[in-house]
Amino acid sequence: MNWFSKFLTSSIGQKVIMSITGLFLILFLVIHLIGNLQLLKNDGGESFNIYAAFMAHNPLIKVVSITLYASILLHAIQGILITLKNKGARKQKYLVSNTQTTSFASRQMALLGTLIFVFICIHMGDFWYKMKFTDELPLQKYATHTEYVKDLYSRVYIAFQQLWIVVVYVISMVVLTFHLLHGFQSAFQTLGLNHRKYTPVIKAIGTVFAILVPLAFALIPVLMYFN
Amino acid sequence: MKLTLKIWRQENSNASGKFQTYQVSDVSPDMSFLEMIDVLNEKLIVKNEDPIAFDHDCREGICGMCSMVINGRPHGPLKGVTTCQLHMRSFKEGDTIVIEPWRANSFPVLKDLIVDRTAFDRVIASGGYISVNTGNAQDANNIPISKIDADEAFGSASCIGCGACVAACPNGSAMLFVSAKVNQLSKLPQGQPERNVRVLDMVAQMDKEGFGFCSNTGACEADCPKEISLTNIAALNRDYLKASLMDQ
Ligand code: HEM
Numbered sequence: 487m488n489w490f491s492k493f494l495t496s497s498i499g500q501k502v503i504m505s506i507t508g509l510f511l512i513l514f515l516v517i518h519l520i521g522n523l524q525l526l527k528n529d530g531g532e533s534f535n536i537y538a539a540f541m542a543h544n545p546l547i548k549v550v551s552i553t554l555y556a557s558i559l560l561h562a563i564q565g566i567l568i569t570l571k572n573k574g575a576r577k578q579k580y581l582v583s584n585t586q587t588t589s590f591a592s593r594q595m596a597l598l599g600t601l602i603f604v605f606i607c608i609h610m611g612d613f614w615y616k617m618k619f620t621d622e623l624p625l626q627k628y629a630t631h632t633e634y635v636k637d638l639y640s641r642v643y644i645a646f647q648q649l650w651i652v653v654v655y656v657i658s659m660v661v662l663t664f665h666l667l668h669g670f671q672s673a674f675q676t677l678g679l680n681h682r683k684y685t686p687v688i689k690a691i692g693t694v695f696a697i698l699v700p701l702a703f704a705l706i707p708v709l710m711y712f713n
Numbered sequence: 714m715k716l717t718l719k720i721w722r723q724e725n726s727n728a729s730g731k732f733q734t735y736q737v738s739d740v741s742p743d744m745s746f747l748e749m750i751d752v753l754n755e756k757l758i759v760k761n762e763d764p765i766a767f768d769h770d771c772r773e774g775i776c777g778m779c780s781m782v783i784n785g786r787p788h789g790p791l792k793g794v795t796t797c798q799l800h801m802r803s804f805k806e807g808d809t810i811v812i813e814p815w816r817a818n819s820f821p822v823l824k825d826l827i828v829d830r831t832a833f834d835r836v837i838a839s840g841g842y843i844s845v846n847t848g849n850a851q852d853a854n855n856i857p858i859s860k861i862d863a864d865e866a867f868g869s870a871s872c873i874g875c876g877a878c879v880a881a882c883p884n885g886s887a888m889l890f891v892s893a894k895v896n897q898l899s900k901l902p903q904g905q906p907e908r909n910v911r912v913l914d915m916v917a918q919m920d921k922e923g924f925g926f927c928s929n930t931g932a933c934e935a936d937c938p939k940e941i942s943l944t945n946i947a948a949l950n951r952d953y954l955k956a957s958l959m960d961q
């Protein structure tokens with residue numbers, strides 16, 4: 487196992503951890519979005535609440551969730567450590583700093599990531615915590631479902647009637663767009679997946695993904711606010 | 714041309730340096746950037762002042778010695794050009810030009826614009842070679858090598874080890890240099906026997922020298938005078954991953 491710890495502590499190995507956890511978070515975003523779009527269904531929250539109850543109780547989902555929490559923490563901690571190391575590699579700064587050849591996002595991944603982390607904390611405190619660890623949410627019974635389920639929908643609805651919460655969500659999704667504009671294609675480069683034919687395709691998909699997915703997420707609070 | 718130069722002056726590696734401003738006149742647009750500094754230095758010598766210390770050797774873009782960050786850009790504003798091949802026609806009458814040394818902890822300043830780049834030498838010494846027995850050189854074309862592989866290896870081998878990639882990188886990372894020096898050998902049959910140990914040892918040495926990590930910002934590629942491409946870094950990552958898994 488000596489080779490393994492050597493790999494994980496090397497500069498390239500630490501970036502591979504960033505890349506794999508990042509790609510896992512990207513995959514999660516897709517699943518999360520598909521589930522959440524049910525909030526926009528005009529059924530008083532029935533399908534969303536039944537879906538939320540399923541997600542809370544299915545044992546397989548539990549394993550995936552724990553992997554997800556671990557990935558977020560690992561990605562965030564590793565990201566901060568790498569950034570501290572990188573900032574420390576040039577103690578004496580340049581008088582004229584060069585920003586012409588690199589993108590804003592690629593230079594500010596840690597700032598963008600930290601903002602995303604703060605958002606994740608607010609977001610989970612609002613819904614995930616209340617769903618999992620409190621009895622605050624009222625119970626609902628639907629004809630299509632045998633058991634009572636927690637009415638998470640109404641909690642989401644109340645939250646998104648408050649303008650400042652909607653604004654926080656929209657800004658956070660813009661931040662996510664910038665993180666992904668660099669991060670999506672960067673993760674493939676880190677894994678060595680660079681190819682004359684496919685890299686331009688990966689970059690194009692990354693750009694479209696970075697814009698469309700956060701946009702769709704942001705639409706949920708905006709539409710619920712105006713409804 | 715008349716120019717104002719703001720140049721980093723530092724007595725030695727322990728001294729703390731500072732910028733000093735100089736006025737130069739009678740600069741011809743056809744002079745190279747280094748010749749322009751020569752003109753300034755001649756004046757300083759006549760005035761019994763310490764001339765500006767800077768690295769240079771071939772002055773034709775092949776040795777990699779010249780190393781100046783000009784207005785924030787290593788080797789100046791032009792693409793694919795070393796400082797010695799940059800000409801004053803790239804600047805305008807009356808311009809103020811800020812000239813700084815490569816900045817990275819792994820490249821400590823020795824004097825003025827001269828930095829210590831032996832960290833690169835130690836990375837090469839850790840594995841950037843092939844071991845061959847001495848004796849007669851074998852026939853050229855004895856080992857068939859495809860044109861594509863030969864071209865790619867040659868592309869990587871065109872790295873002149875100047876260190877502009879480290880100077881340009883916001884993280885002070887040496888990945889572009891190391892990847893070029895790994896790939897110039899891993900593309901060729903002669904490089905295969907030591908391929909795994911080479912990449913493991915060179916990356917270990919690179920890390921030991923304290924260079925930052927690669928964030929794939931692309932700053933290195935943009936300022937590399939030999940236009941070494943980021944595909945080299947991806948190939949290095951791939952090779953390193955494979956060697957970590959497969960090496961015995
Ligand atoms: C939904 C959330 C997130 C997703 C989908 C995501 C995705 C990614 C991806 C794909 C990368 C590229 C990895 C690479 O360059 O190989 C990346 C890089 C990075 N992420 Fe995230 N990330 C998320 C949240 C965060 C958080 C919470 C932080 C916390 C501080 C963070 C900090 C960073 C940093 C610093 C990098 C750059 C590392 C480097 O290039 O040196 N990210 N992210």
Ligand code: SF4
Binds near residue numbers: 873941
């Ligand atoms: S990769 Fe380019 S910038 Fe870096 S040392 Fe080689 S020639 Fe110089």
Ligand code: FES
Binds near residue numbers: 774779798
């Ligand atoms: S002096 Fe040799 S490359 Fe510039």
